[in-house]
Amino acid sequence: MNVTKYKDSLPIPPVLKPINEGEGFTYYKVEMKECKVSVHSELPKTPMWGYEGIFPGPTIEVESGERVYIKWENQLPPVHLLPIDFTVHGAHHNVPPVRTVVHVHGAVVEPESDGYPDAWFTNGYQQVGEKFVKQVYQYDNCMNACTLWDHDHAIGITRLNIYAGLAGFFLVKSEKERSLNLPTGEYDIPLLIQDRTFNQDGSLYYPKQPKEPVEELETSIVPEFFGETILVNGKVWPYLEVEPRKYRFRVLNGSNSRFYRLKLDRDQYMFQISTDRGLLPQPIGIREITLAPAERVDIIIDFSNLGGKRITFINDAPAPFPNGDAENEISDVLQFRILPEVVYIDTSSIPAQLEQLPFLSEKNAVKRRDLTLNHLKDKYGRELMLLDNKGWDAPISENPKLGTTEIWYLINLTPDTHPIHIHLIDFQILDRREFNVDKYNKEKVIEYLGPSMAPEPQERGRKDTVRANPNEVTRIIMQFGPYSGLYVWHCHMLEHEDYEMMRPYIVIR
Known part of the structure; x- marks a missing residue:
């Protein structure tokens, strides 16, 4: 796809507000809707599916130990945006083509709220799957501070539902983490990295295989899928203006199959402070980080001495990984444009100690x-x-x-x-x-x-x-x-x- 790189600014997903905050619990309602999204200013708007009708979905922020209830509602149309392969187990003609179930990836939850693949439901719960389908999920968040994400998990069509847009951040925070004085507020930014291919009319492209291998059926099962463009927070090759100070980035690989090996094009150090499920014992100075699909990492980048410069997040991971085809590789990801001056003095820190881990023997x-x-x-x-x-x-x-x-x-x-x-x-x-x-x-x-x-x-x-x-x-x-x-x-x-x-x-x- 021939579009101008680093023309559009990086969007930041909004934080979802709860419907009700009661004594000892918080309640949210999240609707899945079809929407039209501007993924790039040079492309027509793209029909997609999103939590709360946006892509990526809104960020849900909770406290460690906070009991949260979420009602996930499917308000999607009856026809899928993408080609369904009816030869895949769980996606045969005897089930509705549009069905969803939500998994909060990394959450510690009871089975009924985990998003079991057979626990799917349709628009208005008109039809439901075989396993413990609930309208309201309970998340007790009995875990340390960490960066999680919510995404679809319906059996047989997970690749299609997530590719259509059903993904967002779910952040667990804590007083203990706040006491570390890490960059916070507008300096704590989630980055959802995905790859997509678009048709000329702006619509999503997902491959169909020819009819011959499967008698008279067109299929959409491919060994892996690699898109032609990189999106960050739903925008194709965006830029982000940053102050010359420290920032925390919560980086999530939300791609279907693509791995990323990320580095800054000036070969600058970054400071890794977490893995998938929480803080490391100590920060680690790194020049690159490899992320498989669904892996997360929190990093701190210090732009203090780079006022007025531009730095680019680049990727050199093969696709497929680790022995891929050069034609599938995409190097450009996100550009940072460092402003000349800070707005406020940076008082955040990169502490020498973060969190003690209970290592298993x-x-x-x-x-x-x-x-x-x-x-x-x-x-x-x-x-x-x-x-x-x-x-x-x-x-x-x-x-x-x-x-x-x-x-x-x-x-x-x-x-x-x-x-x-x-x-x-x-x-x-x-x-x-x-x-x-x-x-x-x-x-x-x-x-x-x-x-x-x-x-x-x-x-x-x-x-x-x-x-x-x-x-x-x-x-x-x-x-x-x-x-x-x-x-x-x-x-x-x-x-x-x-x-x-x-x-x-x-x-x-």
Whole structure:
């Protein structure tokens, strides 16, 4: 798409106001609506779907420990914006084409409020899915301060609903975090990075496959999807005017399949202060950060000595990751334009200590699970991704006991890096280790080919999504709770998740 880069300013999603703030709880109502969005001033407006009718959706800000109720309402039209593949499990002709369910990614919630893929509902709840469909979700927010996000999770069409626009920030804040004197207010900015392709009329493009492979059906299942443009907060290649001072950026990779390896084009240091689920023990000085789909990172950039200059956030991650095609790569992301002077003196800080983490010990683990990531072909010759070589409807095989600690060995037999997300809990990465894939395929034996590799410093915090690299065993450790019941774990490359790299798991009492 041939549009002028860095012509439009970066929008900041508004903070949603609650309907009611009662004694001990806060209540919101969020409507999903079709809307028309200006993604670039040189393009016609784009029909999209948005929470509260905007894209991205409004930011929801809550306090750690605050009980929040949200009524998610589907007010979308009966026809989908994008091509539906009716060969995909959960998206056959016997269910409505437009259905939604909301997952707050990273939230610690009971199963009924987690956004289970089969708990979908249609406009006005005229039709509902098979599992515990609720009109009002409860979020107790029993977690530390962290950057989360809400997005659609309907089975078989998650990739389409999120691509259509159903995503937004969900921020958990706390007094403890405020006491650290980090940049705040207008200097604390969320950045939702996504890729999209647009038709000449401004409408969203999502690929259809030809009819031949699937008899007489057109399909929209592709191995991965990579858009031609980069959007930040819903705007194509925007710029942001900043003062010469410190800023906090909450960076979220909300793309379907694209990874980002972000750096500043002046090779300037950034200071990472968090991972997916909260603050690190100490800030880390970094020159680049890799984010898989759904991963988040909070960084501080100090523009103090750069008044009047321009700096660009650039990306050099291959697509697919890690061994992609050069034609899929996009380098430009976001431009910072530093004003000559500050408005107010910058009194924020980058403290030496942030938050003490309760690291989990391997000796406390009661179970090890060996779980494969598999790359197969379906009956039409299309790529089919599975977890532990099982489809969505296979009997549940992961059943950790409430309160226990487990170590999962993610054995990647595919050529892709997969961002594996586990609902309900956060985990810590223990290590990665190269292994003999051929021998495993033949004998189901793990033969290591190299030493154990500790996680990167940027990953040594609370995580809910981990990059499982090809030809490696990635070990993660987690404690299951505080709730029991039915949840899911899956690859967060949305094309993989829909077909069919997602499995239920159950926490038992």
